[in-house]
Amino acid sequence: MPKLKTKSGVKKRFKMTATGKLKAGVAGKRHRLISHNGKYIRQNRGTKVMSEADAKIIKSWLPYGL
Known part of the structure; x- marks a missing residue:
């Protein structure tokens, strides 16, 4: 079975703790x-931790994590 691709936009925009x-x-x-x-x-300087609902969608585009 071939490897799954990670969404390239997600790689650029998000980091995982x-x-x-x-x-x-x-x-x-x-x-x-x-x-x-x-x-x-x-208050909006820097980065924020995403909500669980949004993070679940983003993680579906990251088959192997970041």
Whole structure:
């Protein structure tokens, strides 16, 4: 049986923690930030751990993990 391919977009956008949770960058941080307040910008800096429901879908595209 051939090897399963990992979605190439998933490889670029997500990282897996040591406990198996998925981390992703926060959306809405590219442009038009002047309309957001400072608290929003600070809280959405860096990466966030994804919810279990979303992570389950993403993990289906990662047959062998990251």
